[in-house]
Amino acid sequence: MQTQYIHPSDQPQDKDFTALIEAVREKHRNGVDVRLITSQYENTAQWMEKLKEYDLDKVLRIQDRVHNKGIVVDSKVVALGSQNWSGDGTLRNRDATLIIHNPDIAQYYEQIFVQDWTTLADAKVVDLSHKASPAGNGAAARTKTPRARATKPETAAKRHPSRRKGPAGKKSQLR
Secondary structure, eight states: OEESOBOOOOOGGGHHHHHHHHHHHHHHHTTOOOOEEEOGGGOSHHHHHHHHTTTGGGGEEEOTTOOOEEEEETTTEEEEESOOBSHIIIIISOOOEEEEEOHHHHHHHHHHHHHIIIIISBSOOOOTTSOOOTTSSOGGGOOOOOOOOOOSGGGHHHHOGGGOBOTTSSBOOOO
């Protein structure tokens, strides 16, 4: 899953959203390959502590400027939409997500996700064993993990989604 953020809630009115996060945790605990990419805004001591309560910090990477909201399931289904993972985003806002049951389309988005996972997303998140920065956002404790970067011209399409070919072989634009 790639989303701007995941904000667990302890509010009673958000119990259905909490059940969704618990379901993701259980999939991870049961050995399902769960991977999460969120934006740099998630990388604070406050949110890492909350994600750690659900063991999601173990499957999380941080990628700058993520605004996507997408989930790929078993290389067969993809969900794309506008919903943030919060109580408001899943229960109260007027957002929408389209669920596509098509292996070709799901695998297309899965390739993009794996590319982001391996080349753009940092494996290291804020270190909870240290105090957060004076601003309270934990940014001072963030560490970067070196990543392999594509450098050959023929791999430019891997770095630039607008140069990728879609499932039908046509040039696709990801926005």
